[in-house]
Amino acid sequence: MPRTPVTVTVTGAAGQIGYALLFRIASGQLLGPDTPVRLKLLEITPALKAAEGTAMEIDDCAFPLLTGIDISDDPNVAFDGANVALLVGARPRTKGMERGDLLEANGGIFKPQGRAINDHAADDIKVLVVGNPANTNALIARAAAPDVPAERFTAMTRLDHNRALTQLSKKTGAPLSDITRLTIWGNHSATQYPDIFHAEIAGKNAAEVVNDETWLAEEFIPTVAKRGAAVIEVRGASSAASAANAAIDHVHTWVNGTPEGDWTSMAVPSDGSYGVPEGLISSFPVTTEDGAYEIVQGLELNAFSRTRIDASVAELAEEREAVRGLGLL
Numbered sequence: 001m002p003r004t005p006v007t008v009t010v011t012g013a014a015g016q017i018g019y020a021l022l023f024r025i026a027s028g029q030l031l032g033p034d035t036p037v038r039l040k041l042l043e044i045t046p047a048l049k050a051a052e053g054t055a056m057e058i059d060d061c062a063f064p065l066l067t068g069i070d071i072s073d074d075p076n077v078a079f080d081g082a083n084v085a086l087l088v089g090a091r092p093r094t095k096g097m098e099r100g101d102l103l104e105a106n107g108g109i110f111k112p113q114g115r116a117i118n119d120h121a122a123d124d125i126k127v128l129v130v131g132n133p134a135n136t137n138a139l140i141a142r143a144a145a146p147d148v149p150a151e152r153f154t155a156m157t158r159l160d161h162n163r164a165l166t167q168l169s170k171k172t173g174a175p176l177s178d179i180t181r182l183t184i185w186g187n188h189s190a191t192q193y194p195d196i197f198h199a200e201i202a203g204k205n206a207a208e209v210v211n212d213e214t215w216l217a218e219e220f221i222p223t224v225a226k227r228g229a230a231v232i233e234v235r236g237a238s239s240a241a242s243a244a245n246a247a248i249d250h251v252h253t254w255v256n257g258t259p260e261g262d263w264t265s266m267a268v269p270s271d272g273s274y275g276v277p278e279g280l281i282s283s284f285p286v287t288t289e290d291g292a293y294e295i296v297q298g299l300e301l302n303a304f305s306r307t308r309i310d311a312s313v314a315e316l317a318e319e320r321e322a323v324r325g326l327g328l329l
């Protein structure tokens with residue numbers, strides 16, 4: 001018997017991430033090969049035609065799992081009945097900007113969308129915020145949705161996680177499949193902290209395998225943290241297909257679970273774990289099972305890690321104050 005379709009709402013559907021994301025969702029890569037999908041696309045009015053063009057192409061793929069596509073410029077319509085919401089629509093940064101520079105331009109998008117999710121989404125709604133500054137935009141959306149459990153609002157640090165996996169694999173020569181328990185802590189910004197002290201390579205401690213503190217501090221961490229800017233510099237536009245890939249990974253893991261013995265990185269509302277003030281949407285190591293996630297508990301943090309996590313969390317607290325000042329919380 002065919003399963004009930006899952007409604008997936010994607011904002012910014014006509015943008016570059018949207019173009020790399022929608023076909024993969026419709027093909028079953030987001031939720032799995034047995035789950036039919038209904039797509040709902042949200043765009044601003046001037047971009048509706050471009051979204052329609054993308055929808056025509058999706059139709060032309062004849063994806064067996066896709067049961068329909070609706071397009072709207074009204075968040076109340078686009079989030080109606082949504083089980084999964086991917087909030088991608090926002091302005092990307094350009095050369096020379098930090099993601100935090102987008103707070104004012106993009107923050108205003110997420111309050112009405114949070115409200116629309118509150119009023120119209122399905123009871124089991126799961127939200128992933130991709131649009132930058134992702135953590136604080138998720139905070140804004142969450143604050144506008146008081147009837148939705150706070151933990152359903154998450155932001156994306158999976159791209160950072162994937163970037164860190166590849167850098168570690170290149171340094172050690174270990175295959176990606178041997179690397180587990182890597183963590184991105186904090187903000188999706190240049191202050192983020194990619195942590196290999198608890199990571200394992202084929203079961204051995206990754207920091208001990210690397211055994212090179214200079215590489216860790218001067219190459220690995222800045223390369224991962226500034227990778228978005230490096231891509232903008234070289235490509236002339238911000239990461240799109242890799243961001244779409246990470247969004248697929250984030251939701252797929254949330255819905256389908258982390259492998260035994262491993263975890264992933266997700267920015268989620270803090271419950272006070274690891275001294276991160278409650279409510280801030282900060283990246284943590286998380287495990288997932290049956291569509292729910294839990295922050296991994298009990299990791300010991302050395303002074304090197306503690307200082308970096310504190311710096312990134314302090315930035316999140318500053319961003320929260322800034323959007324409070326803008327009347328967005």
Ligand SMILES: NC(=O)C1=CN([C@@H]2O[C@H](COP(=O)(O)OP(=O)(O)OC[C@H]3O[C@@H](n4cnc5c(N)ncnc54)[C@H](O)[C@@H]3O)[C@@H](O)[C@H]2O)C=CC1
Nearest residue numbers: 012014015016017043047089090091092130131132159243
């Ligand atoms: N968290 C992460 O790891 C990453 C986040 N990003 C962020 O994702 C966002 C989107 O990036 P791109 O697709 O490259 O940008 P883009 O400019 O190609 O597309 C953005 C789309 O959003 C639409 N949009 C704007 N306001 C909207 C609203 N109120 N409702 C619905 N749609 C709206 C625009 O019309 C446009 O089609 C940017 O903020 C970018 O910085 C990008 C890469 C990674």
Ligand SMILES: O=C([O-])CC(=O)C(=O)O
Nearest residue numbers: 093132159228229238239
């Ligand atoms: O850096 C940017 O502006 C886009 C982004 O978030 C990333 O690539 O990580």
